[in-house]
Amino acid sequence: MGVSLSTSDSSSEYYSAPNSPDLSFNQNYTENFTEKHSVACQTDLSFQKDLSVVDPYWEVLDPKPDIHVLFEEFNTKFFGGQLPPIELKWNNRLSITAGLFIPDDKIERCKIHLNKPLLELRPRKDTVQTLLHEMIHYYQRVKGTRDNDHGAIFKYHMKRINRKSGAKITIHHDFIQEYESLKRHWWKCNGPCQEVVKRLADRTPGSKAHKRKCGGDFIKIQEPENKRMRTDP
Ligand SMILES: [Zn+2]
Numbered sequence: 001m002g003v004s005l006s007t008s009d010s011s012s013e014y015y016s017a018p019n020s021p022d023l024s025f026n027q028n029y030t031e032n033f034t035e036k037h038s039v040a041c042q043t044d045l046s047f048q049k050d051l052s053v054v055d056p057y058w059e060v061l062d063p064k065p066d067i068h069v070l071f072e073e074f075n076t077k078f079f080g081g082q083l084p085p086i087e088l089k090w091n092n093r094l095s096i097t098a099g100l101f102i103p104d105d106k107i108e109r110c111k112i113h114l115n116k117p118l119l120e121l122r123p124r125k126d127t128v129q130t131l132l133h134e135m136i137h138y139y140q141r142v143k144g145t146r147d148n149d150h151g152a153i154f155k156y157h158m159k160r161i162n163r164k165s166g167a168k169i170t171i172h173h174d175f176i177q178e179y180e181s182l183k184r185h186w187w188k189c190n191g192p193c194q195e196v197v198k199r200l201a202d203r204t205p206g207s208k209a210h211k212r213k214c215g216g217d218f219i220k221i222q223e224p225e226n227k228r229m230r231t232d233p
């Protein structure tokens with residue numbers, strides 16, 4: 001609309017003129033928006049403190065975060081600064097595990113590894129949530145908490161941090177549920193083992209070893225919808 005959004009007194013008067021109430025609304029909106037979202041040229045980044053750790057804005061501002069900086073930030077925000085420095089690094093060999101906490105009798109020898117190939121292809125928030133998950137394990141180790149892997153105390157901290165941060169930390173170390181949901185070809189063994197096998201591809205399971213041990217055959221019990229539509233006349 002070509003109107004400059006100056007905040008000087010005279011233009012404020014202009015915007016609050018009775019004939020242009022919408023403009024004053026726009027101005028307020030633009031000011032709020034600018035306050036929250038325009039950072040490129042600002043040196044004062046204090047507004048960032050108000051953003052949730054998984055705010056979509058971070059995906060743009062800092063898509064490839066320094067995990068050591070995140071660790072320190074989360075340590076302060078969610079763990080009262082009680083986590084000692086730890087070996088924290090990207091790992092190329094974690095297969096489908098997004099993150100791993102490696103405990104040790106000596107706290108200073110514990111490690112947190114994050115799956116580089118997996119997480120670098122995913123949104124930043126997945127790195128944040130994976131790191132927070134592993135940090136909860138570490139916190140429990142530091143505190144000497146007696147809990148199962150993802151028992152009541154783990155869940156207590158998970159929910160506490162989710163509430164405080166807006167994150168969605170889960171009890172999973174991977175995206176396997178997401179991956180599993182893509183496996184739409186299912187078979188079930190008709191022998192004594194009754195094993196159910198789910199696969200991405202339409203490739204019937206069964207090995208010589210299984211045949212020898214169980215004797216059963218794998219019978220298709222589910223197929224993807226689109227496939228059924230193609231095969232049914
Ligand atoms: Zn875990």
Ligand SMILES: [Zn+2]
Pocket residue numbers: 189190191192193194195210214215216217
């Ligand atoms: Zn079987």
